[in-house]
Amino acid sequence: xxxxxYRVVHYLNQFFAQIGGEEKADVPPQIREGAVGxxxxxxxxxxxxxxxxxxxxxGDTYFGENIETAAEAVVELVAPHxxxxxxxxxxxxxxxxxxxxxxxxxxxxRRLGVPVVTxxxxxxxxxxxxxxxxxxxxxxxxxxxxxxxxxxxxxxxxKLGLGQPIGAPQADGYLPRGIRVNAFAExxxxxxxxxxxxxxxxxxxxxxxxxxxxxxxxxxxxxxKELSAATIALVTTGGIVPRGNPDRIEAASASKFAxxxxxxxxxxxxxxxxxxxGGYDPVYANEDPDRVxxxxxxxxxxxxxxxxxxxxxxxxxxxxxxxxxxxxKFGRAIAERLLAAGVDGVILTST
Amino acid sequence: MRLELGIVKIRDVQFGETTxxxxxxxxxxxxxxxxxSLRDPRLAVADVELARPGESVRIIPVKDVIExxxxxxxxxxxxxxxxxxxxxxxxxRTNVLRGITxxxxxxxxxxxxxxxxxxxxxxxxxxxxxxxxxVLILQPVDGLPEHAHEEAVRLAGLRAAIYLGEASRxxxxxxxxxxxxxxxxxxxxxxxxxxxxxxxxxxLHDTYLYGADAKGLLPTLIHPNEALDGAIxxxxxxxxxxxxxxxxxxxxxxxKELYRRHGSELNFVGVVVTNLNVTLADKERSSSYAAKLVKxxxxxxxxxxxxxxxxxxxxxxxLCKKIEDSGIRTVLITDEYxxxxxxxxxxxxxxxxxxxxxxVGNANAVVGLPPMDRIVGDLRSAEVIAGxxxxxxxxxxxxxxxxxxxxxxxxxxxxxxLAAQEH
Numbered sequence: 044x045x046x047x048x049y050r051v052v053h054y055l056n057q058f059f060a061q062i063g064g065e066e067k068a069d070v071p072p073q074i075r076e077g078a079v080g081x082x083x084x085x086x087x088x089x090x091x092x093x094x095x096x097x098x099x100x101x102g103d104t105y106f107g108e109n110i111e112t113a114a115e116a117v118v119e120l121v122a123p124h125x126x127x128x129x130x131x132x133x134x135x136x137x138x139x140x141x142x143x144x145x146x147x148x149x150x151x152x153r154r155l156g157v158p159v160v161t162x163x164x165x166x167x168x169x170x171x172x173x174x175x176x177x178x179x180x181x182x183x184x185x186x187x188x189x190x191x192x193x194x195x196x197x198x199x200x201x202k203l204g205l206g207q208p209i210g211a212p213q214a215d216g217y218l219p220r221g222i223r224v225n226a227f228a229e230x231x232x233x234x235x236x237x238x239x240x241x242x243x244x245x246x247x248x249x250x251x252x253x254x255x256x257x258x259x260x261x262x263x264x265x266x267x268k269e270l271s272a273a274t275i276a277l278v279t280t281g282g283i284v285p286r287g288n289p290d291r292i293e294a295a296s297a298s299k300f301a302x303x304x305x306x307x308x309x310x311x312x313x314x315x316x317x318x319x320x321g322g323y324d325p326v327y328a329n330e331d332p333d334r335v336x337x338x339x340x341x342x343x344x345x346x347x348x349x350x351x352x353x354x355x356x357x358x359x360x361x362x363x364x365x366x367x368x369x370x371x372k373f374g375r376a377i378a379e380r381l382l383a384a385g386v387d388g389v390i391l392t393s394t
Numbered sequence: 395m396r397l398e399l400g401i402v403k404i405r406d407v408q409f410g411e412t413t414x415x416x417x418x419x420x421x422x423x424x425x426x427x428x429x430x431s432l433r434d435p436r437l438a439v440a441d442v443e444l445a446r447p448g449e450s451v452r453i454i455p456v457k458d459v460i461e462x463x464x465x466x467x468x469x470x471x472x473x474x475x476x477x478x479x480x481x482x483x484x485x486x487r488t489n490v491l492r493g494i495t496x497x498x499x500x501x502x503x504x505x506x507x508x509x510x511x512x513x514x515x516x517x518x519x520x521x522x523x524x525x526x527x528x529v530l531i532l533q534p535v536d537g538l539p540e541h542a543h544e545e546a547v548r549l550a551g552l553r554a555a556i557y558l559g560e561a562s563r564x565x566x567x568x569x570x571x572x573x574x575x576x577x578x579x580x581x582x583x584x585x586x587x588x589x590x591x592x593x594x595x596x597x598l599h600d601t602y603l604y605g606a607d608a609k610g611l612l613p614t615l616i617h618p619n620e621a622l623d624g625a626i627x628x629x630x631x632x633x634x635x636x637x638x639x640x641x642x643x644x645x646x647x648x649x650k651e652l653y654r655r656h657g658s659e660l661n662f663v664g665v666v667v668t669n670l671n672v673t674l675a676d677k678e679r680s681s682s683y684a685a686k687l688v689k690x691x692x693x694x695x696x697x698x699x700x701x702x703x704x705x706x707x708x709x710x711x712x713l714c715k716k717i718e719d720s721g722i723r724t725v726l727i728t729d730e731y732x733x734x735x736x737x738x739x740x741x742x743x744x745x746x747x748x749x750x751x752x753x754v755g756n757a758n759a760v761v762g763l764p765p766m767d768r769i770v771g772d773l774r775s776a777e778v779i780a781g782x783x784x785x786x787x788x789x790x791x792x793x794x795x796x797x798x799x800x801x802x803x804x805x806x807x808x809x810x811x812l813a814a815q816e817h
Binding site: 212224226323362369 | 539541584586595597650651652660672694696724725727728733737738739740745748749750751752754756757778779780782784805806811812813815817
């Protein structure tokens with residue numbers, strides 16, 4: 044079995060590594076061969092299948108005050124040991140330790156591509172900060188929960204070490220990371236719906252399959268005081284592009300936005316522009332693309348002096364099944380370019 | 395109202411001199427089917443191919459899917475208001491060819507069709523990978539406007555399915571299913587309604603009730619048998635994963651499930667059909683009107699389904715809020731658009747009243763699919779249909795696409811078993 048053992052590197056703070064208490068919380072990252080402190084019962088729980096080959100230790104204050112450089116130093120210390128799994132904690136409800144565990148795991152996962160897991164109390168601030176990228180096994184609030192935490196953590200380390208697939212949070216005992224994953228259920232959606240309704244009607248507890256998210260609310264910017272001196276830009280999610288869709292923006296789930304120059308153009312004609320949007324009846328937009336990107340009307344306002352000037356580029360993407368993450372990314376990038384160009388206001392058209 | 399479905403099981407399909415059923419095998423006259431399609435002067439070219447479960451075949455781009463059916467009493471057509479004279483559906487005997495469909499294929503506008511693989515990983519996602527399929531490939535005459543093109547293809551598919559259904563005359567059904575809400579009612583059981591929104595957003599996003607465009611409907615009450623017997627036709631071609639084809643309407647799984655439990659666990663009190671229009675005024679009007687009908691039915695609970703995504707999220711959230719606020723408990727069936735990494739918010743709109751939701755999967759999830767030996771249609775369209783992207787089609791014909799492009803993969807009537815859960 045020795046040859047087949049998976050390799051584990053463990054992260055601990057100064058306290059659990061038995062260097063000292065608060066007075067030693069400023070020790071920088073360092074590494075020791077083999078298992079230390081809680082690593083010893085963890086090694087026992089892993090048995091012969093896996094081996095803790097090294098332990099990285101850092102003081103909580105040091106890590107907290109130098110999160111980026113400390114995480115980078117941890118990566119440097121871990122890399123030569125070529126681990127199959129990186130495990131941190133348990134941190135229980137120790138806030139700085141929990142954040143250090145989460146940050147170290149995130150850095151090792153991103154930089155080395157090594158599967159990572161940590162354990163801490165559900166309300167430890169490290170959970171909220173890092174749960175999306177790091178498997179977190181829930182533990183008790185205090186160190187008295189070590190005895191329960193170690194076998195749970197070991198079970199998960201074993202799965203990662205043996206390359207076994209990780210299933211649902213309930214089955215594999217980690218805190219949900221907010222990642223939606225598809226799987227085939229035993230019953231159809233219609234059967235599940237009627238079951239859920241009957242349970243709800245009886246007043247019994249039921250479990251929704253999708254808890255409603257809370258949306259970020261965007262406050263509108265203050266009104267433009269002098270519109271006649273303002274530079275206005277056109278931005279659309281309606282997919283109006285030069286004919287042939289030169290940047291190949293997708294009909295749905297757009298992965299990009301594009302900017303096109305409209306200096307000297309007063310009207311979007313059917314022979315030069317089209318929509319590439321896959322989510323609405325395109326006939327009318329293709330007939331007259333101004334219906335979605337109102338260039339003709341904006342030029343009229345410019346000529347009348349209602350607005351100062353129309354920005355020479357317009358921005359376009361397709362708002363059709365586009366993920367919120369991508370939409371935020373596009374929005375931020377477009378806003379930066381508009382700000383850099385001195386644009387004062389934007390007319391946003393959707394479909 | 396009593397509906398009998400005489401189910402004739404079809405285990406294989408073959409081309410033949412004449413169209414007939416022998417020992418569970420449907421023989422199809424290709425020339426008659428082509429001639430029937432070309433009777434519409436708006437269609438220039440028609441062809442027919444067959445695809446069977448397990449074969450290495452990829453069918454793309456698919457528009458509608460229809461189950462071959464006729465009325466046993468000889469009533470003309472099967473889709474009143476669309477094909478044949480006007481009558482009420484949902485009673486009497488209907489002959490159903492089960493295990494076989496008509497698939498209509500051909501570019502229309504080009505972004506909104508989907509595909510079906512008859513084997514491989516995509517087959518697990520589509521109900522039409524398990525059926526024998528008669529694929530009707532249709533090309534329009536030059537210069538035909540898009541709306542006329544859509545209609546010509548829609549009607550050709552329905553006519554072809556009725557034509558194949560005619561082969562059931564004189565064939566003894568393998569099984570007769572009876573749908574009847576009558577009989578003694580146990581008043582202690584909860585009263586459950588079904589709220590059935592139909593997509594109605596314009597070209598390739600339209601649905602028809604007795605031939606009437608759902609865009610113009612005020613929400614209305616139908617008997618569940620009417621939906622199971624041809625009252626609703628899809629003219630709809632939004633993202634392949636979550637549109638309801640005509641096949642889906644004929645086999646609505648929520649209606650079947652409520653029927654299955656009718657009289658034992660619940661009383662099924664009726665179906666409220668509503669629309670999914672694009673303007674806010676329409677959404678407010680239709681959701682208020684539908685909620686009122688559910689209340690008038692005296693329902694204690696309602697199942698709400700959805701078609702499409704994004705814009706329709708707003709409609710179903712209004713329905714959910716208004717029905718819950720009138721004291722009626724709801725469950726909503728929806729799919730999700732959480733991004734290919736599953737990390738984004740899944741819906742475009744939410745209300746706190748939507749506390750009981752069935753998720754039928756994240757449509758943005760990407761799958762890698764091997765090449766197929768035979769392509770029916772046009773493989774390159776995989777890069778432009780919703781769910782595809784530049785680079786979706788590899789040189790050897792392998793596909794990398796979102797499951798959004800697979801016909802019926804995240805059906806929001808709950809026909810399939812796919813689910814999304816939080817990891």
